[in-house]
Amino acid sequence: MAMNDDEPTVLIVGAGTFGTSTAYHLSHQYKDPSRITIIDRWEPMAPLAEKQAAAVDTNRIIRTDYESHMYCNLANEAIHPWFWNMAVQGHFHKTGWAVLDKKNGDFGDKVRKTFDERGGDYTRDVSVSELRKYEVLQDLCGNTEMGKAYFNPEAGWCDAERATMSFLRVATNNGVNRVTGEVTSLLFSNNKLTGVRTSQGGTYTADKIVLATGAWTSTLLSPLEDILNVPEKDRIEEQITSVGRLSAYYTLSLPEVQRIIESKMPVVVIGKHVDIIPPSQPNKTLKINDLKTEVVHHTTLPSGRKISAPPRVEQALIPAKLRRQSEEVMRTALPHFTSTHTPSRWRMCFDAVTPSEDFLICIHPHSSLSNLIIATGGSFHSYKFLPVAGKYVAKVLNREGCGEEKDRAWGWKGEEERRGGGGLERLAARHIPCLSTRTSLYKEAALTASRSLSSS
């Protein structure tokens, strides 16, 4: 395909949140969407368990509650399509969400201040005893002393398997090509990135490459940075870390599901402990996300460089030691529910986390990689932006920029800015710089996982 300055060919690697959203938006902007290709390792119709993307799960929480005005505005921009976009009708469940903060926590106060400053706070206070009226939450947190709680009715959860597929279907119906293949390397020749190679030996070329590979981004980019001798401080590993979190899925009986739905139980967040997402009639699944236990797994490249990357095992295979640790977190939050129910499955799902928990949507700073756009850095809170994120990736791709504030937040960070840290996901117990204990924990436990893999 000939180079066309107005409509350069684009290859999007990764059909998760950022990649799908980019394909969706470009498919509306291009006169000829067939100049866009999106590639992912999983078949669109494969079962949920085979799709390791963070963008594919039984559910993801959708809310506008942010202390940061920029993300609160962006989440409001995104919630409108979640409510009204015909492509995703039926996937969003407006249950509201209740947040119980840790003792002396100020997440709720800060969010409500931001809502006020934007012109309207529609949240209300709730007490722990009010929350305990829900069957699942009857002895919420046991004797652990907690802080204040509030309820926002304008939030809920979304079926993150079907919604991601719906957005992608719009893109492919508009003419975008969807390819299934595991990308094994980025192709570099004549001092320029030209495309990718897959494990099946296929090559795909384009004028511009969007790397939207989430937690696997360093796996693809670091070997190329090795070839280009990119200095340590300018590498992708300094921008993002691949981090895993655990979720437990409980299949409930139909009467139980019915009672929970009739009680109008919202999504519940117990700050620094867990998220609880209620079931629907079709999925019959109550999900608990552990906000405390986190995993960083390292892999060694042929160059000898160590990078963070998800382990190459099924996400359902949770090392026993980690699972016990996570069970304890869930037991502390929900003593009654966890003693009367057993998860039907577990998942360890990975995301790319930045030091400030801002996205990373920018062009790679190396002079030979000016046609490489990186779109990642979801940092455990970015699925809700699926309807809008790609609009901004397209702006970076077209070199328009996203406005000063967003360009600064989402740009490639220097050492000073990285050290500033920050942190939007103030409800989680994460402290990214201290990863070594988590790493060794996983390494030890990973052996158990690989043994059970080979014995199955």
Ligand SMILES: Cc1cc2nc3c(=O)[nH]c(=O)nc-3n(C[C@H](O)[C@H](O)[C@H](O)COP(=O)(O)OP(=O)(O)OC[C@H]3O[C@@H](n4cnc5c(N)ncnc54)[C@H](O)[C@@H]3O)c2cc1C
């Ligand atoms: C446990 C957990 C709970 C979360 N809860 C919420 C929530 O409630 N609300 C919310 O808004 N956000 C939530 N998030 C965050 C959100 O899901 C992520 O931030 C977002 O999905 C990241 O998008 P991404 O496009 O960067 O990565 P992904 O969605 O993971 O997509 C990356 C894609 O790249 C593909 N890929 C990678 N490498 C290759 C390769 N070599 N070849 C081919 N394909 C490749 C993968 O298969 C995948 O499809 C949660 C995340 C996790 C892990």
